[in-house]
Amino acid sequence: MVVLRALRWPEDRASLLALDTSFTTDRVYRLERRPHSFALEERAIVPSVQKSYPLEKEVDALPTFDWVQVASDGDAVVGMVAMRLENWNRRANLHHLYVAPAARRQKIGRIMIEAALSEARSHHMRSLWAETQTVNYAAVRFYEGTGFTLCGLDTSLYDPPDVSNGEIALFFSRDVT
Numbered sequence: 001m002v003v004l005r006a007l008r009w010p011e012d013r014a015s016l017l018a019l020d021t022s023f024t025t026d027r028v029y030r031l032e033r034r035p036h037s038f039a040l041e042e043r044a045i046v047p048s049v050q051k052s053y054p055l056e057k058e059v060d061a062l063p064t065f066d067w068v069q070v071a072s073d074g075d076a077v078v079g080m081v082a083m084r085l086e087n088w089n090r091r092a093n094l095h096h097l098y099v100a101p102a103a104r105r106q107k108i109g110r111i112m113i114e115a116a117l118s119e120a121r122s123h124h125m126r127s128l129w130a131e132t133q134t135v136n137y138a139a140v141r142f143y144e145g146t147g148f149t150l151c152g153l154d155t156s157l158y159d160p161p162d163v164s165n166g167e168i169a170l171f172f173s174r175d176v177t
Contacts, residue, residue, distance in 0.1 A: 001073070002071050002072065002073045002078060002079075002103070002106065002108055002111075003071070003072055003073075004069050004070070004071050004111055004112065004115055005069065005070055005072060006068070006069060006070070007062060007063070007068035007069065007070055007080075008070070009062065009063045012070055012077065013059060013060075015070075015076075015077035016055055016059050016062070016070070016077060016080060017055055017056065017059055018077070019055065019077055019078075019079075019080060019098060019100055020052075020100045020101055020102075021052050021053040021054065021055065021098045021100075022050060022051065022052035022053075022101065023050070023051060023052075023101070023136060023138055023139075024048050024049070024050045025045075025048060025049050025135065025136070025137045025138060026044060026045055026046070026048045026049075027042060027043065027044055027045065027137040028042075028043055028045055028049065028134055028135045028137055028165065029041065029042055029043070029134040029135075029137065029140060029170070030043050030134065030166070031134060031153070031155070031166075031168050038153060040134070040150075040170075042137075045165075049135050049165055051135065051136070053098065055096075058096070062082055062096075065082045065083060065084055065095065066083060066084050066085045066123075067082070067083045067085070067116070067119050068080070068081070068082045068083075069081050069082075069112060069115055069116075071099070071103070071108050071111070071112065073103065077100075078099065078100045078102070078103035078108065079097075079098055079099040079100065079103060079108050079109070079112060080096060080097075080098050081094065081096060081097045081098075081112040081113075081115070081116055082094070082095050082096040082097075083095065083116055083119065083120070083128075085120070085123050085125060089126075090124065090125050090126040090127070091125060091126065091127050091128075091129050091173075092116065092119070092120035092123070092125040092127070092128045092129065092176065093129045093130075094116060094128065094129065094130040094131075097109065097112060097113075097130070099112075109142055109146070110146055113128075113146045116128060117174070117176055120176045121176050121177070125176050126175070126176055126177070127173050127174060127175055127176055128148075128173070128174045128176055129151075129171065129172070129173050130143055130148060130171070130172045130173075131157075131169055131170065131171050131172075132169075132170055132172070133158075133163070133167045133168065133169060133170065134166070134167055134168045134170060135165050135167050140170060143172040144172075146174070147174050148172035148173060148174040149172060149173055149174065150170060150171070150172055151171050151172060151173040152170075152171040153168055153169060153170050153171065154168070154169040154171070155168050155169075157169035
């Protein structure tokens, strides 16, 4: 049985570093530029794209976040969500949300989103905000399926050596109330 619990630092460090944050997709979104607008077009791709979000550079910053929860199944860490609260605009910002591939499609991601919404609500935030990439088709569909709305994009957020396949940042928002 999967349980969502607060981060235990530094006890959880090794398990978080071992968390499989990868995904594989044969569908992506491509940005179509227009004179005064953009459109996202879903495209099938061959070969499939595989990507991972290694936590080595991020894990030691987790204790500085306002809220971090770990999804565990017995002793195994199968997911993690981390959030910062931006008081100046009352927006809760999801910085990390991962579910291990073997644990996906078991509603763990939805449980983490509901918990994040509850935490944001308790701090009087007005919205929950998330970022993903045009190549992370499953994440885009996940956010849309959990009530988020596409609210923006950034064609220059990522450092070119760090990305491939024309990745563009997509931003999603959901009202907390």
